[in-house]
Amino acid sequence: MKYLSEYRDGTVAQGLIARIKQTATRPWTLMEVCGGQTHTIVRQGLDELLGDAIEMIHGPGCPVCVTPLEQIDKALALAARPDVIFTSFGDMLRVPGSECDLLQVRARGGNIRVVYSPLDALELAIRTPDKQVVFFAVGFETTAPANAMAVWRARQLGVSNFSVLVSHVTVPPAMVAILDAPDNRVQGFLAAGHVCSVMGWTEYEPIAARYHVPIVVTGFEPLDILEGMLLAVRQLEEGRHEVENQYARSVRREGTPPAQDLIRKVFRLTDRQWRGIGAIPKSGLTLREEYADFDAELRFGLESLTVEEPAECRAGDVLRGNLKPPQCPAFGTRCTPEHPLGAPMVSSEGACAAYYNYARFRSPAAHEG
Amino acid sequence: MCLGIPGRILDIRDDRGLAMGMVDFGGVRREICLAYVANEVVPGDYVVVHVGFAITRVDEAEARRTFEALKEMSQLEELDWMREVAEQSLAAPSSGEAA
């Protein structure tokens, strides 16, 4: 596929890996924030090939993994209602709530449909006027323009049986939270390429300046990730800490302004709970007053549903990058994709699932930091 | 985040006020919302698509440049090393070595 397959060239990849090893005069620790990047790294075995030159800490870049328990439980409550068709991206279906997951609710009779796009959910609402269609609006800033458009369009077309359960998070506050942590070891970041396609990279400039960390906006194919790592390592070797753009074919500094405009029009910033990490101020998006009638929590009276986040789970340590999944005592034994204890093992983008599915028998000793 | 793939715009239409278009992904086609890029694309352009929306235009010149740079970067190893050695021997004072 054009603009995709060429970035998987094995020979070029080998060359880049050698180049990275040659450039690094000492081991460096980088974090990739985005789940899709984690997926490529572990799926292609890149981390193994880099050996000691770079330690990749996998950040909380999986919006599925960090969706608070509360929101999952609200989703389950909605999905169980006979008057509701609950629509969602596929990733969310297996994430465990307090008691069960969406797949189990479906087994019990809940009307749950996987959709590719929020507009498909809106179309479904238009086609089934006698049902309430709720869409689980999860994601980072990449998905916010799509979710914003679905709400805006619902208002424009006068669709009254459509609503959204919002659980959006934003990346920069999470990076700051990680950098602020006393045990932080991250020396540089690969920023999420598609988040930056939408938002540009201006928000990262103050972070790079304040914390003295290189931030390289990086794509998702193996060559993108390797080049991103190389640029980050070069900066570290040269003592620079700038925002650099590896993913130049898809990212500009200003991002996609019309998308930012609609996000701002439909959503506002709010404090958000990140599952496994805790509360991060102003790190989430919620519907503005003017669009509150599309908020499923208000429409179905769920806003007061709070769930005790149980005692700290190792998922938090994994999401903050302090623990490699194979080092978790439950990894592969009590916690597997079939019986997940936490979200990072369920979502195919979660670090635990990535390790379990792709790298399980590599010696845990190889991952000791 | 994440799953955005490049596709080629086949046509652009107005659907009740929203810019939509058929986008081709290596032989597979889907209706995609082009509202966010409508002011900067024409049929034939490539866009990055995420959950049914074009979130940015693919800069084809940049793509070519990136790929060529990557190929070069991965091949220059030997030349770099040779150049470094040559530079070192040039810089070495009265070692008697030829330039």
Place this chain on the structure above:
Amino acid sequence: MTGIQIAAVACAVPLTETARVQLGHGSGGKMSAALLRDRFLPHFGNPILGELGDGAVVSIGGAEIVVSTDTFVVSPLEFPGGNIGALAVHGTLNDVAMMGATPAYLTAGFVLEEGLSFELLDRVIHTMADAARQAGVPLITGDTKVVERGKADGLYINTTGIGLVDPGFRPGPGRAAPDDVILLSAPIGRHGMAIMAAREGLAFESSIESDTANLSPLVAALRQAAGDAVAVLRDPTRGGLASALNEIAQASRVGMVLEEATLPVPTDVAAACELLGLDPLYVANEGVLVAIVRPARAEAALAALRAHPLGSEAVAIGRVVPTNPGYVVLKTVVGGTRIVDLLPGDQLPRIC
């Protein structure tokens, strides 16, 4: 870290036991395996069933015959490249052929939903009749039931195939051995993505067609060329190539190493998978077979596949190895390695 210890860690989410059947139990992955192992086998256990092959070999009155049964519940009933009838005939013929036997007879049971259009039913019947006729396999007995509207997704079909064992040709899932070559007869992912293209909510336009086909002539060609050196035959249907290879690796207690660069995926299938975030290794096929062949006859086997129209794009995709028994490992295009695991349930489209 000295080893995995089960510590009393308080985790965010309790383990959940499922009390009901979920869709994932039908996916051909780990949940399906557990369903069989934990719910069915304990009660029906016998040595023949225990083989867990595509079919069973039994001896009746001195003749060794293969019996195989399969049920077809695909939705939509008609899809690019075929319909449920084609799957019902080809699927069972293929199961018999994968046991090394020549299919001789078919039976078919139909569950019809009240309201099913006769035009559709006629098309399905014609397709089945054509497929059976082309294979030279008569439908010798069957059954039909009708259920109330809303209860059968239009139509469900069960078919059973009966064939004669060839004593000199007994491939089986437990027969793979280190150094065997893994051959794939055709590109993967067509059937599953053709179905996906028609599914509401995920639909896309494409010219991807199901690859449903009767593979017994291809198997006959393999038998001719390599005989007993063909250790394992399997058609990777639900769960895809990954699931089939994992089952074989576990049954034979061997490891496997595949080369990612050799895996044949048609461009449009690859594109559709990219769009939805699916991995072609787990997508169903209906016209593909995997042959695991002793190294001495591997080239001959590959040539035989390639000489047949159904196998013209056959490739060697890897080898059986003694390391990491039960695991299928992939050498990636960039030179790394990863495990190709069995999925717990259905593969889900993703956004991340």
